[in-house]
Amino acid sequence: MLIGLVGKPSVGKSTFFKAATLAEVEIASYPFTTIKPNHGVGYVKVECIEKEFNAKCNPQHGFCLNGKRFVPVDLMDVAGLVQGASEGKGLGNKFLDDLRQADVFIHIVDASGTTDAGGKQTSGYDPCNDVLFLEDELNKWFFNIMIKIWKGFSRKAEQENINFSEAVAKQFSGLKVNENDVKDVLLKLNFEKKPSQWAEAEIMKFSSELRKHCKPMIIAANKADLGNAGENIKKLQDRFPEYMIYPCSADSELALREASKAQLIEYIPGEEDFKIVGKLNDKQKGALDKMKKDVLDVYGGTGVQEVLNMAVFEFLKYVAIFPAGATKLSDSKGNVLPDCFLLPPGSTALDFAYFLHTDFGKNFIKAIDARTKKALGKAYVLKHRDALEIVTK
Ligand SMILES: Nc1nc2c(ncn2[C@@H]2O[C@H](COP(=O)(O)OP(=O)(O)OP(=O)(O)O)[C@@H](O)[C@H]2O)c(=O)[nH]1
Ligand SMILES: [Mg+2]
Numbered sequence: 001m002l003i004g005l006v007g008k009p010s011v012g013k014s015t016f017f018k019a020a021t022l023a024e025v026e027i028a029s030y031p032f033t034t035i036k037p038n039h040g041v042g043y044v045k046v047e048c049i050e051k052e053f054n055a056k057c058n059p060q061h062g063f064c065l066n067g068k069r070f071v072p073v074d075l076m077d078v079a080g081l082v083q084g085a086s087e088g089k090g091l092g093n094k095f096l097d098d099l100r101q102a103d104v105f106i107h108i109v110d111a112s113g114t115t116d117a118g119g120k121q122t123s124g125y126d127p128c129n130d131v132l133f134l135e136d137e138l139n140k141w142f143f144n145i146m147i148k149i150w151k152g153f154s155r156k157a158e159q160e161n162i163n164f165s166e167a168v169a170k171q172f173s174g175l176k177v178n179e180n181d182v183k184d185v186l187l188k189l190n191f192e193k194k195p196s197q198w199a200e201a202e203i204m205k206f207s208s209e210l211r212k213h214c215k216p217m218i219i220a221a222n223k224a225d226l227g228n229a230g231e232n233i234k235k236l237q238d239r240f241p242e243y244m245i246y247p248c249s250a251d252s253e254l255a256l257r258e259a260s261k262a263q264l265i266e267y268i269p270g271e272e273d274f275k276i277v278g279k280l281n282d283k284q285k286g287a288l289d290k291m292k293k294d295v296l297d298v299y300g301g302t303g304v305q306e307v308l309n310m311a312v313f314e315f316l317k318y319v320a321i322f323p324a325g326a327t328k329l330s331d332s333k334g335n336v337l338p339d340c341f342l343l344p345p346g347s348t349a350l351d352f353a354y355f356l357h358t359d360f361g362k363n364f365i366k367a368i369d370a371r372t373k374k375a376l377g378k379a380y381v382l383k384h385r386d387a388l389e390i391v392t393k
Helices: 013-021 094-098 128-159 164-171 179-189 200-214 229-239 250-261 282-299 304-315 349-356 358-362
Strands: 002-006 038-047 063-065 068-077 104-110 217-222 245-247 319-323 341-343 364-369 386-392
Touching: 002 013, 002 304, 013 038, 013 068, 013 104, 013 217, 013 250, 013 304, 038 304, 068 341, 094 128, 104 128, 104 304, 128 164, 128 200, 128 229, 164 179, 179 200, 217 229, 217 304, 229 245, 245 304, 250 282, 250 304, 341 349, 349 358, 349 364, 349 386, 358 364, 358 386
Parallel strands: 002 068, 002 104, 104 217, 217 245, 319 386
Antiparallel strands: 038 068, 063 068, 319 341, 364 386
16 A cells, blocks of 8 residues: 655645654755655554453554554655646656555645645645646646557557456556456446547546546645634635545644654654653743644644544545454464554455465465454455454365
8 A cells, every 4th residue: 555645845745754754854845845756654543452352462563552553554755746747847747657656645735825836935825726736637647648549559459359448457557557447437437439439538537537546535734733724624625525635734743753752742643632751941842832732722633643544544445454363362473463454445354365475365264253253254354453363274
């Protein structure tokens, strides 16, 4: 699973990325601070199952704080996109290319309205424009890739009687397009003409729908700590009811995580409060008080963790699964509940076995629910926070 952070310049993509990963990346108030993409590991937060088993887990990936398990997800922060990027404006197509492998986008917008379309400082900018332009650019990006080869490609598929959805998926596999995505889109559009007869408008419609399907997007309304953000967030939510829109303050999350790393405060990402444990000077104390009053008390958290969780669990509907022996929770090295994995919705016990190891899949006999000790067949559909043992031949 790869989450791409996208948006126009200076909205706080790198700040969000740094807050989520604590990787050292450049952050600045001028546009195009980021040029080369940043890759890092962030975490989604899951209620750990350790308590139910009266145990203390030792995660081998991620970590567990106060019963909250943080499960790794890959994040990518790219250069800012500007209008016309698909035609080469700004930094052009290069970083659209960087986004090819993303499964989902978090579109970071500046909800405070203090950056213009090019990422320069301004006031009173309507963040609704950001949503419209980004959709447009992403759609054109898919369209430009399709249009180049469409005539020849569609004619060949028809002449040779090749399954069209499969052919499109193959051709665009670099964009993580799969056959079912194409089938769903074709069904939805229900065009009468054969693909080789489609006019540009139809190819555009098809490209846009496919983009929406393959690169779905949620919106992080960032800089929620600043002046007009509250009003703008409401405006965004009213104007775009089809989107999940969540307020956040990446800057606050970064400050809290850094203060926590420096052992000045105890803070669990995503919580609405923190505890002072170190010696703070007046400036640090003032900054933390302000954050508490302007962000945590208003929004119930900084929103960064919530946005990541929303993308993975509410939007993509992934489930977190703990491999766990029915009689023993630890692995061969004595690590208790060492792993927690994210699987796509609808995954079965057999999918989970294959996910763990091809041999587990091939030799699958049954799964056992570690809570109830009940046996589950290969078609069992995994539920969020299941704890399962796979029994093999
Ligand atoms: N007040 C406030 N400022 C923020 C927030 N997030 C980011 N900023 C500031 O916004 C400016 C731009 O942040 P970056 O993270 O560099 O933005 P970016 O989207 O990565 O920009 P490019 O790499 O140029 O596309 C910096 O001055 C940040 O400190 C926030 O939540 N609140
Ligand atoms: Mg950046």
